Amino acid sequence: MxxxxxxxxxxxxxxRIIEITPASAGWKYVGFEVFQLQPGQVLEQETGDKEVCLVxxxxxxxxxxxxxxxxxxxNRMDPFEKIPPYAAYIPNDSQFRVEATxxxxxxxxxxxxxxxxxxxxxxxxxxxCSTRGHGTNTRFIQDILPDNEEADSLLVVxxxxxxxxxxxxxxxxxxxxxxxxxxxxxxxxxxxxxxxxGFAFQRVYTDDRSLDETMxxxxxxxxxxxxxxxxxxxxxxxxxxxxNVMAGPKRVWKFHNDPAHEWMLK
Numbered sequence: 001m002x003x004x005x006x007x008x009x010x011x012x013x014x015x016r017i018i019e020i021t022p023a024s025a026g027w028k029y030v031g032f033e034v035f036q037l038q039p040g041q042v043l044e045q046e047t048g049d050k051e052v053c054l055v056x057x058x059x060x061x062x063x064x065x066x067x068x069x070x071x072x073x074x075n076r077m078d079p080f081e082k083i084p085p086y087a088a089y090i091p092n093d094s095q096f097r098v099e100a101t102x103x104x105x106x107x108x109x110x111x112x113x114x115x116x117x118x119x120x121x122x123x124x125x126x127x128x129c130s131t132r133g134h135g136t137n138t139r140f141i142q143d144i145l146p147d148n149e150e151a152d153s154l155l156v157v158x159x160x161x162x163x164x165x166x167x168x169x170x171x172x173x174x175x176x177x178x179x180x181x182x183x184x185x186x187x188x189x190x191x192x193x194x195x196x197x198g199f200a201f202q203r204v205y206t207d208d209r210s211l212d213e214t215m216x217x218x219x220x221x222x223x224x225x226x227x228x229x230x231x232x233x234x235x236x237x238x239x240x241x242x243x244n245v246m247a248g249p250k251r252v253w254k255f256h257n258d259p260a261h262e263w264m265l266k
Contacts, residue, residue: 198238
């Protein structure tokens, strides 16, 4: 099995099914967890030196941190309702408490925090939604924490790719410190399929092919992208959702297209 592919486990005592840390991934910046919580179940964490973005992938919850408390947050029960989610930003050197009020799929996105921003609720009506590509390269974007909004390191976005379409395509990368043309960002892809028995494919490769892996991705799998190009294909009949988390030494998203395939944009 690929070292870049992480499959879910059965929920542990906290409800965790995915856990990726910089140490387990072999990189510096991105941490990512997914929890499946039952109604009334509580998750509590200290943020330490990390800032956190809580994304309610599906379900509702009470969320509190310090003096902030948000009751019965959530507006979708499943990501394939294709409406923007509620999320919450929690700074470093803080803590959070999430109490599920329904069955809850919760993503906990982490990266280095520097104390520059306060906790806040990220509401769906504040999110930018857009369409990229055309034809079988069409996909639909829902920004959660883009680089023009306040955070120290984290970039978070959702993408829907209809069955039969490609995404993160033409292949692009963000693994060289070459601003303003390209930035360095580690990235995780948390994949969901509809119907859930479906699959998709993701390739991660570098120019010199020292890294070149193509993975069969199933529901709730995570693909880690430490470097290189990383296109995704969704087979006919199965819509693909993924939640992207990115972070690096500079909070700037600038990517470089694979020159061999950039012709299709002209």
